[in-house]
Amino acid sequence: MQTSGRTGPTFSNGANFFSDANLLYGDQGPNRAPIRRSVLTTENPITENPARLTAASPPATAPASSGKPLYRSLWFQVLLAMALALALGYLSPAKAVAMKPLGDAFIRLISMVITLVIFCTVVSGIAGMEDIRKVGRVGGKALLYFEIISTLALVVGLLVGNLVETGRGFNANPATLDAHEVSAYAGQAKAQSLTDFLMHIIPNTIVDAFAKGDILEVLFVALLFGFALSAAGPRGKPMLNLVDSLTQVVFRIVGILMKFAPIGAFGAMAFTVGKYGIASLGPLGKLIGTFYLTCILFVLIVMGGVARVAGFGIIKFLFYIKEEILLVLATSSSETALPTLMEKMERLGCSKSLVGLVVPTGYTFNTDGTSIYMTLAALFVAQATNTHLGLLQQLTILSVAILTSKGASGVQGAAFIALVGTLMVIPGIPVAGMALILGIDRFMSMFRALINMIGNGVATLVVARWENELDRETLQRNLA
Secondary structure (H helix, E strand, O other), rough: OOOOOOOOOOOOOOOEEOOOOOOOOOOOOOOOOOOOOOOOOOOOOOHOOOOHOOOOOOOOOOOOOOOOOOHOHHHHHHHHHHHHHHHHHHHHHHHHHHHHHHHHHHHHHHHHHHHHHHHHHHHHHHHOOOOOHHHHHHHHHHHHHHHHHHHHHHHHHHHHHHHHHHOOOOOOOOHHHOOOOHHHHHHHHHOOOHHHHHHHHOOOOOHHHHHHHOOHHHHHHHHHHHHHHHOOOOOOHHHHHHHHHHHHHEEEEEHHHOOOOHHHHHHHHHHHHHHHHHHHHHHHHHHHHHHHHHHHHHHHOOOOOOOHOOOOOOOHHHHHOOOHHHHHHHHHHHHHHHHHHHHHHHHHHOHHHHHHHHHHHHHHHHHHHHHHHHHHHHHHHHHOOOOOOHHHHHHHHHHHHHHHHHHHHOOOOHHHHHHHHHHHHHOOHHHHHHHHHHHHHHHHHHHHHHHHHHHHHHHHHHHHOOOOOHHHHHHHHHOO
């Protein structure tokens, strides 16, 4: 392995991958701890498999500041863009609505590379593991954690809905509500059995998985490909080297696309404020405020408690992913932060294989924000239409939502469709009542997507600690 006088991991061809300033983050300069690209196992990568070493492991400590100007920081640029969008949406709603293509274009740019990010990360991760059994072990632990936390989130939403009664006194008559737009969502919200859900994971063709951009289908293909490469041994090494090279190129592309994040954030936020207006929050302010506060407390108390057990502070972690938080809030989609979230989890010391398994899977199975929203909003619709729900009916909502919430990934509007699908199997609740919250769904989706993203970041660190990949003191230093 060659060395150079410049900071950052050095590859076998002498190229310094992260030597030039900042590629992904405006506030992470060349003097920060380098990002691991292909250190995939907890074993010593040099002694176990020197041919697979493509980047040096990050040092135990990270230097303090790179001295980069504040205006070049990505989080500052996104925050400024959001402030300008709010001003434009308030002063000139028509012009703000016209900014929508900027937000949509950025989301599509990120969605364009997500499948490649997941495929390359998972394949190179699994193929480079010495112990293939670790894949099943990590996957099992992750799914167990996801199910516990997301079910707890559903219960929290149910309890808060009964305690606060956000829809009480609304006295809406379902017959007078315009359910035309809701019917369009109802057409997409088909009842889905467990068998249907599992069958959906298998794509029609390998190409179809990438064409549709379905995260679970791509993950399934990547798992098969990774296992096959691992079983091929030395004969699969040329293909593995190709995947490693492709991984480097894909993350370079992500770095380029992230330069446009402030523009995308401006367009998405301007459209939201311009179209719906801050005034639209008034009549349903109690529901929105209750949902926001419940989400914040869930992060600080529930996720904070889990984080403390895992050996890190939730506040430090939130500051660590501040760019992703602002981006998700602006675009109302957690998928825009998926590539960079995976990158930051690796920087903290999580192996590429673990990150590649936990984060994409969590986007389907660990939707904490969506879970809180679904039970809280279901009770709101029932209360607003004066529909009495007994304990058995509420437990039915809970059990159905456990399944339907799994299909609501980070894409904006998916949770609303999942909620409509949930209410369709509860005869007592008029689905037309969903028209009451359709107008504010964009504001609700901001926090749904945000909590989903934060939950997946926490889950990755928890599973990594569970696998003894992370040292508590090193993790604290890296977060600092």
